[in-house]
Amino acid sequence: MRESLRASGLLPLSQPYSALGYTFTPGDTGLTSASVLANAHAADAIVDWVIVELRSAANPAAVVCSRSALLQRDGDVVGMDGQAPLYFKMADGSYYVAIRHRNHLGVMTAVPVALTALPSIVDFTSSSTTTFGTDARKSISGAFPTEALWSGDVSFDGTLRYTGEGNDRDPILLEIGGSVPTNSITGYHGMDADMNGVVRYTGQDNDRDPILLNIGGSVPTNTRNEQLP
């Protein structure tokens, strides 16, 4: 994954999710340091903030604990020091594990995972890790095949929409000023679907095409829903 936001000094020191309306259970300080974000070590450089949720084995819609975390370029999700495994102040037990991102569709394990005080690995990049729902992840082929989150939910409402009410395309145009489609702006914005640090509506590397691509590529009225209960 690219580290453009970090390399351009755009990543915030505090988790961005409370400001987007997400409520952490029980609460979350979500604060890292400038030195963590300054770490340019290729594989472990920080890409962005994510949310990790533990959900009830009896009711996968119920979040029992959630916290913010940092995502490394090689896909590891780590704590506020940018390296250590993420921990939850919870009793040993089985929980559904979900990961969410501010402009990608979240995913969750298909079954509860047994967690203890020792670190456990949940590898959402592997197709052998089954996920809740249908087509929850995007399969990427080529030189670096992997399972990934669907990008383009710039409105952070759990659905990719290209057209119609509540679509994810109009906010991109609005963010760059609302009238001149060739404008662009730099910064840490949810509308930056490809996370290169620049919001673009048209032209090369625009943030609009990924939305259309990820709903199928041809029928603009299609939608794609996050597979979280």
Ligand SMILES: [Ca+2]
């Ligand atoms: Ca790593």
Ligand SMILES: [Ca+2]
């Ligand atoms: Ca959306």
Ligand SMILES: [Ca+2]
């Ligand atoms: Ca962009």
